[in-house]
Amino acid sequence: MTEIIERNVSASPQRVWELWTTPAGISRWWAPDGFRTDVTALDLRPGGALEYTMTAVAPEQVAFMEQNGMPLATASRKRFTEIEEPTRLGYSSLIDFVPGHDEYEQLTEIELQPAVDGGTRIVMRVESLHDDVWTQRLLAGRANELDNLAALVAAE
Numbered sequence: 001m002t003e004i005i006e007r008n009v010s011a012s013p014q015r016v017w018e019l020w021t022t023p024a025g026i027s028r029w030w031a032p033d034g035f036r037t038d039v040t041a042l043d044l045r046p047g048g049a050l051e052y053t054m055t056a057v058a059p060e061q062v063a064f065m066e067q068n069g070m071p072l073a074t075a076s077r078k079r080f081t082e083i084e085e086p087t088r089l090g091y092s093s094l095i096d097f098v099p100g101h102d103e104y105e106q107l108t109e110i111e112l113q114p115a116v117d118g119g120t121r122i123v124m125r126v127e128s129l130h131d132d133v134w135t136q137r138l139l140a141g142r143a144n145e146l147d148n149l150a151a152l153v154a155a156e
Helices: 013-021 023-029 059-067 132-155
Strands: 002-009 035-042 049-056 073-084 088-095 104-114 120-127
Touching (some): 002 132, 013 088, 013 104, 023 035, 049 059, 073 104
Antiparallel strands (some): 002 120, 035 049, 073 088, 088 104, 104 120
């Protein structure tokens, strides 16, 4: 099943693309509230990878991770499936952080559409995870990330 998240942001598709596809851009907004993202590798091509570490830094996030038996820092890897600058980006995420569950891949596809106000309409198609609880956690995190991106470009 695929879920859809949409946002309008006040930046051009090219600017959103830059923030989504460069280490400096990603580190400024990618993490949900209470986390920090540090990009360690980025090979922007189909089949290339994005590697980063996401670290819980806010007390409430640290407590959540500890209560659920999860490490405070998680190394993650995404494999790019589609790249069409500056309108489409697809990547497969390795889901290997769920306690007691075998790892698997999950697909996310991003479409950046010019908006009439000069901004960008973001349409994010997110493949569901193994159950509804984890899918809702993923969707909440992705929605929060898009809120962070919108706030970042609004402040530029």
